Amino acid sequence: MSSTRTSGRVRARALAVAALLALATGCAGETGGGVAAGTALQAEGPGTTGALGFSDVKVGDVYRMAFPLTRNTSKQPVSVTGVKLLDIPAGAKVLGYGVYSVKDTPGYRLGYQETAHPTAGDVDLDKYPDYAGHPYTIKPGVLSDKYAVVRLRVTGRVTKPITGCEADYTQAGQTYHQTLNCKFGLDMA
Incomplete structure (x- = not known):
């Protein structure tokens, strides 16, 4: 696979809307410790x-993936x-997480290799x-302009994909965790 970049504000907003829809609706059951499993x-x-x-x-190698x-x-x-x-x-x-806005960047940046020559x-x-x-608010029914990016380093042989993107959020005074569908592959030669 190769790094892919989508440009254009219209396309980025459409993708952002699609990402938000995949997370689910509302709020659900307790996961223990006072944190509920979210569905919003x-x-x-x-x-x-x-x-x-x-x-x-x-x-x-060091990579960033959205x-x-x-x-x-x-x-x-x-x-x-x-x-x-x-x-x-x-x-x-x-190595860390960042949160970027499609309003600031030239689109939704899916990922790239930091150690490669630009x-x-x-x-x-x-x-x-x-x-x-910094917490950011997503209004009801709206696709967020913000998206998270993980930065990671390959330290050894990777044999499985990276999965499970979790978002923590508050809604109406309650704290929630919600797992979103995501999968990142680091295919070694």
């Missing part, structure tokens, strides 16, 4: 139906407070505002 978000975009990722991956775009399918606003990957196989190490048209997310660490 729906994941949309390319990462929700297949695997995004890279081929010819080598130990030491979480799905998210839509609030409920009737109340949600405030996203955090994101994380749930299933990180041996050989991959998370090519014409490449977008370096470090040149744009990073909203990580």
